Amino acid sequence: MLGIGIDWAEEFHDVALGTDEKGVIEQFRIAHSPNGVAALVERALRLEPDPAEIRVVLETRHGLLVEALLDAGFTVLPVNPDLVARRRGPARKKDDTEDARICCLLALDRHQTLKTLIPHGELGGELRAIGRDDERAARDQRRLLNRLRADLQTTYPAALALAGTDLGAPTVLRLLERWPTQDELAAASREELVAFARAGRHGWPDRFADRVTEALAAPSLPTRDYLVRAKAAGIRLAAVQLLALHEARRGWEQRMGELLLGGRRTGRDHTVTDPDPGKAFPGGDIYLSFPGLGDRLAARVAGEIGEHIDQFDSSNGLQCYAGRAPVTRRSGKSDFVVARRMAHNRYLGDAVHQWAFCSLTQSGWAREFYDAKIAAKKSHHNALRALGNRWLEILWHCLTRRVLYDEDLHVANRNRALGRAA
Incomplete structure (x- = not known):
């Protein structure tokens, strides 16, 4: 296995290469250009002919550099910059070369539970x-x-x-x-x-x-x-x-409507007369079945989640990715809950927050849930965060089971869980 750590920038990138036996073996800098990236790919393949055994750690999940590495067949493992910062030592001194070395060591650590980047398809x-x-x-x-x-x-x-x-x-x-x-x-x-x-x-x-x-x-x-x-x-x-x-x-x-449903909406009822499933985003009709999600908001949520819902092992993984899941801090006599996660996809988090607000007028149980939080002395935004967290849980189950959202079915299951009469 070959590990690659990259500290990326706009004009150049610091790179560190390493192996299991020797650790970091060399460090160098490449230009942010086709020739620079091609030289990196060629250099890595000389050390490890199997591209699937080349693990790349860097502090971003988007951009032309990431796409070039994915096209080469490398395993890309994006990490939060805070993870690198915590390993810089007591002084926390910022140095591009040192950050590339730390990323390389993270790539070589098989016990480090890093998520492999699953790239978006063309539609996503x-x-x-x-x-x-x-x-x-x-x-x-x-x-x-x-x-x-x-x-x-x-x-x-x-x-x-x-x-x-x-x-x-x-x-x-x-x-x-x-x-x-x-x-x-x-x-x-x-x-x-x-x-x-x-x-x-x-x-x-x-x-x-x-x-x-x-x-x-x-x-x-x-x-x-x-x-x-x-x-x-x-x-x-x-x-x-x-x-x-x-x-x-x-x-x-x-x-957005074309991408979600596979065809252009026509007529006064704005329906797709002849949809093409091959040109539709996977699960686009599921997103649109939820109250509060129109073409614009459904596209924002679906685009950030991507085509592969299986990259989230559970609904909690999706909630954490959107920053909706609260974080509990317990130490000694201290016990408090942080409402918003610092490391999350803010685009998805903002879209889910708006979705929760829009659903208040279209879903009876959502309004009841929100009113209960307000009655419990929660603020408006805290209540919407909790409601958005619940919507993501339902969305994950619908996407994994390939079923449309059914308000009556969910209300019946909710009443059963709360011990209410039908």
């Missing part, structure tokens, strides 16, 4: 990438909307009155892009407003023009001319950016 990898991009775009939307609302409050109150509670509506954003100041909107004729609404496929163009007139006629505090001039370009820029984000997220949502 695309779903995870789209889900992460969509989540980042949602944060950008909230940030831009908050900034746009603040600018409109000081310079363009009629736009806020027109938008109401839906400032991010495409019609409102297109209006701000075309007329970024209140004076420019007031100068537009009724015919221009009707034509604008009709071009944007608004259902009631005349009614839209009347709403614009009412918003402009509503009394408001005077605005400063210099602020209006200064904010006009920023308002138009925010509107353009929000429209682009809206269109991108619509396309991503459509693609």
Whole structure:
């Protein structure tokens, strides 16, 4: 067996090679380039011809370097950086060469229970990438909307009155892009407003023009001319950016549904008329059977878990991976519980937290569970973490048994476990 420890970076990687008999035998540095990675693979295969017997330990599970090592057939064992930090010695001195040596020793230690990386397939990898991009775009939307609302409050109150509670509506954003100041909107004729609404496929163009007139006629505090001039370009820029984000997220949502079900949703009922099982993510219909999981949220959860649910030996393994499982600390007279695990997949943890919140209005037992936690003096987020932990347990059982979620069946099993009458 050959052990490889890698301390990775953006431009180069420190590497340590070792064997069972001699320990670490050599250390060197390679460039983050095709030639550098190819040289590492060739050097390792000269020492160990069987790629399955080459164990690689490094502090990441994603990236082009990891994919190249997997393509070479090596066994990749990603570890948390804290595991390496605890082995640096009393001073905990950070040194790239020493970290590579420690990773190599971890690779040679067969008694170290390290999980072999099971890579995502094409469907899972695309779903995870789209889900992460969509989540980042949602944060950008909230940030831009908050900034746009603040600018409109000081310079363009009629736009806020027109938008109401839906400032991010495409019609409102297109209006701000075309007329970024209140004076420019007031100068537009009724015919221009009707034509604008009709071009944007608004259902009631005349009614839209009347709403614009009412918003402009509503009394408001005077605005400063210099602020209006200064904010006009920023308002138009925010509107353009929000429209682009809206269109991108619509396309991503459509693609998420295709990946989960193996075909495009059509019709008013948004069903897949002719699904292709070969193009569907494994268990995609199971994810969508859960209350609170639509295309976007189901794609985020499924993309982070991956196609291979068997990589988690139990539901607790999945809960720990998502950071939902509490950690108990007992020592002497001290006994306390840490609610959130520090080492976890934060993308999956955030998605499960949102899933738990969305399920409150769609699942009776979930609402009952949440209310019981609140009655027990738990905070809102603690109650959602506990509910998300329970949802992951149910999800693991459904995925391993290849069955859709059944609310009535789960409620019956829950009542039986709690000793309640049916």
